[in-house]
Amino acid sequence: MAEGTHQDGYRIYGVVWFWLLVITLLELGAVLVHLPHTLLVISLLTMALMKAGLIIAYFMHLRYEKLSLAYAVVTPMFFLAIVLFAFLGPDALSVLHRR
Amino acid sequence: MAHDAIDQEQVLASDWGGGRSPFDVGWPKLMMWLFLVSDTLTFAGLLAGYGVVRISLGRWPVRAEIFNLYLVGAMTFILICSSATMAVAVSAAKRGDDRRVIPYLLLTVLGGVLFLLGQAYEWTHFIGEGARLFGNPWGIPQFSATFFITTGFHGGHVSVGVLYLLATALRWSRRSIQPESVEIAGLYWHFVDLVWVFIFTLLYLI
Numbered sequence: 001m002a003e004g005t006h007q008d009g010y011r012i013y014g015v016v017w018f019w020l021l022v023i024t025l026l027e028l029g030a031v032l033v034h035l036p037h038t039l040l041v042i043s044l045l046t047m048a049l050m051k052a053g054l055i056i057a058y059f060m061h062l063r064y065e066k067l068s069l070a071y072a073v074v075t076p077m078f079f080l081a082i083v084l085f086a087f088l089g090p091d092a093l094s095v096l097h098r099r
Numbered sequence: 100m101a102h103d104a105i106d107q108e109q110v111l112a113s114d115w116g117g118g119r120s121p122f123d124v125g126w127p128k129l130m131m132w133l134f135l136v137s138d139t140l141t142f143a144g145l146l147a148g149y150g151v152v153r154i155s156l157g158r159w160p161v162r163a164e165i166f167n168l169y170l171v172g173a174m175t176f177i178l179i180c181s182s183a184t185m186a187v188a189v190s191a192a193k194r195g196d197d198r199r200v201i202p203y204l205l206l207t208v209l210g211g212v213l214f215l216l217g218q219a220y221e222w223t224h225f226i227g228e229g230a231r232l233f234g235n236p237w238g239i240p241q242f243s244a245t246f247f248i249t250t251g252f253h254g255g256h257v258s259v260g261v262l263y264l265l266a267t268a269l270r271w272s273r274r275s276i277q278p279e280s281v282e283i284a285g286l287y288w289h290f291v292d293l294v295w296v297f298i299f300t301l302l303y304l305i
Contacts, residue, residue, distance in 0.1 A: 010190060013190070021176065024299075027300065028172050044305055045305075048297055048301075052296055052297070059285075061189075066124075069122040072122065076139075077136075077139065089154075091151065091155075092151040
């Protein structure tokens with residue numbers, strides 16, 4: 001953790017910035033070339049999660065925090081995603097089919 | 100050697116036994132993290148609501164014909180850049196690289212202001228085309244409702260963030276805060292960027 005020798009120099013932020021831009025351009029590209037719908041949705045969600053991971057791990061520094069903090073932050077998100085998909089997804093589809 | 104291992108085990112076990120800081124961060128930073136978790140639930144609710152109305156309707160306007168994706172792409176670019184400058188400001192504050200803190204904080208503020216200008220332009224254009232909170236010319240009222248509420252909520256977060264960063268820069272220049280305060284402001288700002296990743300993907304692209 002000594003000043004300056006710590007792995008997080010300024011360089012890492014430039015690298016993360018670069019990859020965030022690359023993924024954003026890929027996202028826009030995927031829309032502009034009209035990928036098939038299912039493939040588009042899957043690839044866009046994957047790329048969004050990759051960007052989120054980069055931001056949380058490096059910009060928000062969670063990678064360098066104690067693991068207990070990472071668990072405390074990430075575990076609720078995991079359950080949230082399950083609950084939202086498991087309960088709201090079928091609801092929305094059943095409304096669609098009743099129309 | 101064996102003695103060391105036992106020591107370490109005892110230290111781990113006593114983490115939650117009181118008298119220590121189990122997360123190994125100061126309470127202000129922990130509070131910001133917990134606030135961000137709860138704020139995630141707010142945005143998750145908005146985006147999930149959007150998903151439900153959109154899926155249950157089965158039809159939705161073609162966004163590429165309504166929004167200028169290049170403008171939105173540029174706004175995304177600006178927000179990502181401001182997040183990177185924020186990360187540099189935080190790192191500079193923590194390592195005592197004093198001459199970088201204020202300039203990079205102000206660059207971050209500039210990014211936030213530019214983003215807000217882009218959003219103001221986009222809203223003006225959208226409203227000019229007839230979009231209202233409860234109705235729009237494309238015949239799907241939920242479309243403009245979810246758009247205004249979700250991007251409005253996010254824009255509100257950016258506006259508050261700009262004020263927060265200005266206050267942080269001012270207090271840093273008066274030497275009345277510790278590096279940890281800059282870091283906590285940074286957590287908030289990165290979170291605003293993080294939320295935009297999902298709004299950009301779900302509202303504009305998918």
